[in-house]
Structure formats: structure tokens, C-alpha cells
Amino acid sequence: MRKRAELRKAEIVQTVLDLADQIGPDRVTTNAVAGEIDVTQAALFRHFPSKATLWQSVAEQLAETMAAAWEAALQGADGPEARILALIGAQLSQIEATPALPMLLFSRELNVENDALRGVFRTQLARFHALLLAEVDQAQKQALFRPDIPADDVVVLLTSLVQGVAIRWALGKRDFSLLDTGLRLLNAQLRLLSTDERI
Amino acid sequence: MRKRAELRKAEIVQTVLDLADQIGPDRVTTNAVAGEIDVTQAALFRHFPSKATLWQSVAEQLAETMAAAWEAALQGADGPEARILALIGAQLSQIEATPALPMLLFSRELNVENDALRGVFRTQLARFHALLLAEVDQAQKQALFRPDIPADDVVVLLTSLVQGVAIRWALGKRDFSLLDTGLRLLNAQLRLLSTDERI
């Protein structure tokens, strides 16, 4: 069935993400993608000049979705602690919705073959770090967080928490909710960071 | 130059690890390995019946080294906190000495192609988790650690710390000491976990 280019492009990008999760990013061949959407392999090259540019489209779509989710998280929360919770919750949801993300970070495609792809992800991670840092800084200035740990280190602890639980989830059987588990651990960590002795 | 099988085997295994770091685990082809040690590609199959068994040898060697490092860490430290420091220090050193380790965890080779390889790594990670859990349990029983966070969650926070800082190091420019940075963050986290208010 013939489709318009825009539709087909979106379909291809989504299929790449699905396949990346199912069989691993580096096993996503043009043949596999084409077979999944019942089109010949050569048809893909009508829509993307090369496989690398196809991956770049995937990265750009992911970057947009993530940026939008962070924006929404920040808008919907008041105070540093709530915003940290919202930001990390958004990130966990994003990973749960796109399970290929963690593996993609370590894929050959990103790390070896495709410099542009790597650039997009690096920029996104740096942005997330900066957003968290601003909130942690606020929290320490308002004496909500213990002041004796550098804000930068706190951010690394928080992002590590996300990565750690995401890895356990992605490499394991995914038999627990990434969002729930992540938020439970985050609450524990926030309790440790808090200056309020009662909680 | 002709070498004895045992020497050659060890050389091949080491070359696989080196190349896995330099070009990524999934780019380690038999041709690349052979070229690195100035031997024809076919010679590799004198020593390993298949590429999969070659990777298994790599995994076994890594598993042995790690187990020995953990053993030494536990022997040389007194008290739960010191043992946690030693265990995680050993793990950070191991990653720094074998930078391919984090990427290997997410490689196609491990996750898709080679079930035996995946088994070895899963077992190792579970062991590390268990070792840490025993120490955290002790620390809470001796009232060195806050009792209000489940020991299992504390272990996840600690292993996440290792993974998080290792990822930053492996995917970045490696322009900081993994061991130093990891231990600095670990000390911060241990301070947060401690019941002693003075530190």
C-alpha cells in the first residue's frame, strides 16, 4: 500500500525504535525495518538518503519528546523538591515508553558509526544535568537540602539513580515498574538529602 | 612468529578486550583481532572453535579477576563501612583497568548473540549485589546506617552510583579518575546514610 512520504517517514522512525528494543539497536538492518512495514528494503532509501540520516531522525524525534516532557514537568511543579521529582519522573516515563533508550546510549551506531547521533544525545544529557542542577542549587539555598554535599555531586547521585534503575530494568526481565521503583528510590534519596529530621 | 597455544590464547583474549574498548565490542571482528597480533584470521580458529567461545573465554577471565578483587577487598577491611568502601573501590578499579566493561554490558554480543556470555555477567552482578547487601545489613544492625531505608534499596543506590559514574566516564572523555571521583561520591553517599550527625 502506497503512503505519503510524511506518514511513511514517521512509520519508519517508529519501527526503528521498536526494533531497536526488540532485537537491539545494532541489529536494526534496513531489511528488518522494511520487512516490518511490508515494503521493500530499497523503498527506505526513497525517504532517507542513508541509514545514518535515518538514525538522526530517530534521535531528533526523541530529543523533541524529551524536551517537551521536561518542560511540562517543570511547569507543573512548585518548589525545588517537587520539580526534581517531576523531572526524574518524566525521565523514567520516557525510558519506560522507549525501552531502547538505554541500549541506544551504548550502541555501536551511536558510539562508533554516527557522530551526529552521539552529539544529539550528549547535548540532551547535558541539558538534563543543567535542569537538575538549578533545582538542587535552589534546594540548598532554601536550606531544604543538606549543604555539605556539592550540588554537582548531588546531581550525579540523582542521575546515577535513574541510570542504575533503568539498567536493572532494561537488562533484566522488566518485571517491575520502572517509574514506581525509580520514584521509590528517589524518595529515599531525597529523604537522605533533606535537612528535615522528621521525615 | 609461532607461539604456544596457551600464550596465544591469552594474547587473543587480551586483544579482544583492548579492541572492545577502542572500537566497541560489536566491532571486534576476527579479522581485526588477527591483524592486531599479526596472525591470519584463520589462525584464531585453531585456538577457539567459534567466536562465541572466544567471548566466553573473555568473560571467564573477567569473572575470575573480579571475584579475586572482591575477595581481597573483603579480607583487607574491617567493619561494614570499610568493606563497602573496599568492594566498590575494587569495582571502580576493575572498570578503570578494563574500560570495555560498561559497553560490553550493553553489547549486541552479550545481549543478543551469546547467551552464555550474558549468563556469566548476570551471575557476577548478582554476586556483587549479595556481597554489598550483607555489609549494608550489618551496618544497619550495628546502627551505623539509618534504618529507615530498606537494605535492598541502599544497595541499589550504591551500585547505581558505580554505574552512573562509570557511564559518565566511559561515554565521556575519561578526563577524570574514575576511582577518585567514584570514591568521593561514595563518601558523600555514606555520609548521607550514616546515623552519625557530626560527619
Add this chain to the structure above:
DNA sequence: GCATTTTGTTAGTGGTCACTCACTTACTTA
């Protein structure tokens, strides 16, 4: 010092990869 075993080479195998090209069919528009 000769025979045997071990370690290596040369030259292939079939399979898969991204990508190309000449051609056809479906859709759009004048």
C-alpha cells in the same frame, strides 16, 4: 635425525550488510 604433533597459512565458502539503478505503478494537478 626422523616421525609426529602443533601452530600456522592460503584461498576459498555462503551469508548478510548498506546502497544503487532502471523501471513501474499510484496519485495529483492542469
Add this chain to the structure above:
DNA sequence: TAAGTAAGTGAGTGACCACTAACAAAATGC
């Protein structure tokens, strides 16, 4: 409704992959 364009096909390309078989030479054992 005819002409032009957009989307898709079929049949290839060379490059690279893990792996094999027949043969050669180096080391070892008697």
C-alpha cells in the same frame, strides 16, 4: 483525461562477516 510527479519494486553491487579445508612449517619426542 492526459501529463507530470511521488512512492515503490526487482535485481543487482561490492564490502565485510564468521568459518572451513587443504596444505606447510616449526617445535617436540623418540
